[in-house]
Amino acid sequence: MEANASVEMFSKVLENQLLQTTKQVEEQLDSEIQKLDQMDEDELERLKEKRLEALRKAQQQKQEWLSKGHGEYREIPSERDFFQEVKESKKVVCHFYRDSTLRCQILDRHLVILSKKHLETKFLKLNVEKAPFLCERLHIKVIPTLALVKDGKTQDFIVGFSDLGNTDDFTTETLEWRLGCSDILNYSGNLMEPPFQSQKKFGTNFTKLEKKTIRGKKYDSDSDDD
Numbered sequence: 207m208e209a210n211a212s213v214e215m216f217s218k219v220l221e222n223q224l225l226q227t228t229k230q231v232e233e234q235l236d237s238e239i240q241k242l243d244q245m246d247e248d249e250l251e252r253l254k255e256k257r258l259e260a261l262r263k264a265q266q267q268k269q270e271w272l273s274k275g276h277g278e279y280r281e282i283p284s285e286r287d288f289f290q291e292v293k294e295s296k297k298v299v300c301h302f303y304r305d306s307t308l309r310c311q312i313l314d315r316h317l318v319i320l321s322k323k324h325l326e327t328k329f330l331k332l333n334v335e336k337a338p339f340l341c342e343r344l345h346i347k348v349i350p351t352l353a354l355v356k357d358g359k360t361q362d363f364i365v366g367f368s369d370l371g372n373t374d375d376f377t378t379e380t381l382e383w384r385l386g387c388s389d390i391l392n393y394s395g396n397l398m399e400p401p402f403q404s405q406k407k408f409g410t411n412f413t414k415l416e417k418k419t420i421r422g423k424k425y426d427s428d429s430d431d432d
Contacts, residue, residue, distance in 0.1 A: 271328075274294055275291070276295065276328050277321065277322060278321055278322070279318045279330075279331065280330055280331070281331045281332070281333075282330050284336055287332075288300065288330070288332055288340060291330055295328040296326075296357060297355075297391065298328045298329075298356075299327060299328070299329050299352055299353075299385065300330045300352070300353045301329075301332070301350060302337065302346050302349065302353060304333065304350075307350060309374065310349065312374055313350050319378050324391040326391060326392055334349060348365045348366050350366065351364070352365075356389070361388060364381075364385075370384060379401040380400065382395075383401055384400075
């Protein structure tokens with residue numbers, strides 16, 4: 207009998223909490239509706255103008271990004287092009303790749319998708335054979351490496367697939383999440399919940415790779431190390 211009474215009491219408490227939550231939501235909606243009802247025509251017109259102005263600015267920003275080569279995943283031919291590209295865009299992801307490395311081809315597929323989804327970020331690729339100076343300057347040792355450049359400065363690296371669940375079968379969402387962790391694109395999900403967190407062997411944390419942890423002048427294929 208005591209157990210039944212406890213269950214009943216718990217049910218009532220839970221029901222009351224749900225009702226209170228529902229009531230709060232309704233009150234907030236009622237408040238917003240009341241504000242709109244109380245607005246005169248001039249205020250509504252100003253609100254409409256603000257929304258239109260915001261839409262115009264968003265469209266202008268989109269056109270500016272497209273004019274700078276955002277919206278597509280492009281290969282650049284030389285190191286000189288790299289410096290020019292990162293100078294004119296606030297957020298840049300550059301894939302340092304090699305034709306013979308299978309994992310570079312895997313990354314390519316995901317980067318094509320993300321370049322179309324995230325116009326705020328420029329997505330590039332550069333063959334390491336054409337960029338010996340950059341590879342030495344950025345201490346790029348493992349291929350593939352993604353250099354994440356913000357305001358003209360290299361802020362972070364994604365080296366191999368260790369940050370992506372340590373698997374070749376990572377999803378585009380996983381790469382999107384990892385790029386979001388470095389604020390190199392606008393991530394709409396929860397950064398504290400990686401897409402691969404359900405696979406417990408990978409855990410929920412990733413190791414942030416600093417420049418000093420990838421020393422060396424030689425660059426090796428990540429897939430060759432397996």
